[in-house]
Amino acid sequence: MNANHEADQGLDASEVKAIARVAGADLVGIANAEVLNEYPPDPAHPQIPARITREARNVIVIGKRVPVAGFRTKARAPYHNMTVMVLRRLDKIALRISQALERHGHFGVVAATNSTSWELKRGTYGHFSLRHLAVEAGLGTLGLNMNFLSPEFGPRLYLGAILTDLDVEPDQPMREQVCIGESCARCVHGCPTDSVRHFALDKRACSPEAQVAGFSGVTSLFSAFVKADRNTKEDIARSPQMLAHWQSMMRVAGCFACCPRCSAVCPVGDDYHAHLAEISKVIPEKTPVKIEKAGEFKVARKMGDSVVGLNEWNVRWVGPDGYTGEANRQQRKKHKAEQQRRMAAAAAATAEQDRRT
Ligand code: B12
Ligand code: SF4
Ligand code: SF4
Incomplete structure (x- = not known):
């Protein structure tokens, strides 16, 4: 990098991770840029570090969890607000x-967290697929609904990435599937638009719910406007859709993260067990048709049918060894031990205070 900068002071992987955690990351992992260049999620539209800079050696991937409050309501606004923060x-x-x-x-090039690039499948893909990066950085795996799941927080976290020329030991992707899979299928049952496929997503169906004032909403509004007669133009200008568009420009309201359902009902993660299990027991959106669909997924997996989301290329990010439950069990144990340690420390502090007074 620039010769005016200090020489490399020997940062290693654990020091970089400590920097990220002190800065506020809940999760951090390191993915090797060479491997990312070799395994683009969709080879027809490669979202790879080499597109940005060939000098990148690693990508530091960070995760920040969304407070559970956002998932305790079906109203869009609270989840959206928390996500924006x-x-x-x-x-x-x-x-x-x-x-x-x-x-x-x-150098540390920060990737955009939510914008997409027109050159990549006409603006439907981001500069990187942050979910796939998180898998490559060893933080978790993709779920039945295509959300990225970590053993700590399930899908209830957002992701960021920093490309760097720093040459440190990268993490390895997990081989075990974190998602419980077809026998769980709670995301299939909870999706209001029935968009969840077999380790895939019907994006067209999900989009209007996930981003009510997204790009296609805005383009539809403006094309209707240009085609309309004078009176209809007036009506459109004062319509609820125009208000939604105005709010999206002012506060990105409705641009993304409007539907919490597939994340809220996912039983993976310590946050789910602590705060969501009770209120999520019953899924009101569950229908016999969705139950049947999940049953078909189960049979297809068992019979080894050809499933695009699980093909030789894509299974890398789902977890090639399938679900054993071990990663989630280990995380539950770690979480319980940490809670006990905290309680013991708090009890010791209270006892010490009592002794002094
Ligand atoms: C575009 C986008 C969307 C689109 C499309 C979603 C998608 N699955 O791509 C829409 C608007 C629908 C969307 C919705 C949501 N999104 Co979004 N979105 C993005 C964005 C900006 C780009 C995604 C991208 O580049 N994908 C790249 C392609 C390659 O991924 P893919 O299509 O999933 O690829 C696989 C499959 O398509 C499959 N496949 C390939 N070909 C074929 C063919 C067939 C026939 C089949 C079946 C499958 C298949 O294999 C591919 C490789 O494994 C990212 C930010 C980013 N830069 O990553 C956020 C991001 C993915 N979104 C995020 C979130 C949180 C959401 C929502 C939960 C928000 C909400 N509640 O409203 C929902 C969840 C919907 C869901 N279940 O996936 C988070 C993910 C966090 C997490 N824990 O997973 C991200 C990473 C933003 C962030 N900074 O954290 N999103
Ligand atoms: S974000 Fe909502 S509409 Fe989209 S897949 Fe998840 S539950 Fe379904
Ligand atoms: S709800 Fe169940 S099937 Fe869906 S992503 Fe979570 S663990 Fe996987």
Whole structure:
């Protein structure tokens, strides 16, 4: 990098991760850029580091969880608001990591968390697929509904990434599937638009619910406007859709993260067990048709039928060894031990205070 910068002061992987955690990341992992260049999620539209810079050696992937409050209601606004705050925070964390890398003589290019690139499948893909990056960085695997699941927080987290020329030991992807899979299928049952496929997603069906004032909503509004007569133009200008568009420009309201359902009902993660299990027991959106669909997925998996989401290329990110439950069991144990340690520390602090008074 720039010769004016300090020489590399020997940052290793654990030090980079410590920087990310101090900056506020809940999860952090490192993916090797060479491997990412070799395994683009969709080879027809490669979302790879080499598109941005060939100098990148690694990608630091960070995750920030969304507070559970966002998932305790079916109203869109609370989940959306919390997500916007989390995304802003992710940007700040990524900037701090980039600045720290620079102090050590390296660059840190921060990837956009939610925008897409027109050159990549006509603006439907991001500069990177952050979910796939998170898998490559060893943080978890993709779920039945295509959400990225970590053993700690299930799908209830957002992701960011920083490309760097820092040459440190990368993490390895998990081989075990974190998602419980076809026998769970709670995301299939909870999806209001029935968009969940077999380790795939009907994006067209999901989009209007996930982003009510997204790009296609705005383009439909403006094409209707240009085709309309004078009176209809007036009506459109004062319509609820125009208000939604105005709010999306002012506060990104409705641009993304409007539907919490497939994330809220997913039983993976310590946050689910602590705060969501009770209120999510019954899924009101569950129908006999959805139950049947999930049953068909189960049979297809058992029979080894050809499933695109699980083909030789895609299974890398789902977890090639399938579901054993071990990763989730280990996480539950770790979480319980940490809770006990905290309770013991709090009890010791209270006892010490009592002794002094
Ligand atoms: C575009 C986009 C969307 C689109 C499309 C979603 C999608 N699955 O791609 C829409 C608007 C629908 C959407 C919705 C949501 N999104 Co979004 N979205 C993105 C964005 C900006 C780009 C995604 C991308 O580049 N995908 C790339 C392609 C390659 O991925 P893919 O299509 O899943 O690829 C696989 C499959 O398509 C399959 N496949 C390939 N070919 C074929 C062919 C067939 C026939 C089949 C069946 C399958 C198949 O294999 C591919 C490789 O494994 C990212 C940010 C980012 N830069 O990553 C956020 C991102 C993925 N979204 C995110 C979130 C949280 C959501 C929502 C939960 C928001 C909400 N509640 O409203 C929903 C969840 C919907 C869901 N179940 O996936 C988070 C994910 C966090 C997480 N824990 O997973 C991200 C990473 C944003 C962030 N910064 O954290 N999103
Ligand atoms: S975000 Fe909502 S509409 Fe989209 S897949 Fe998840 S539950 Fe279904
Ligand atoms: S709800 Fe169940 S099937 Fe869906 S992603 Fe979560 S663990 Fe997997």
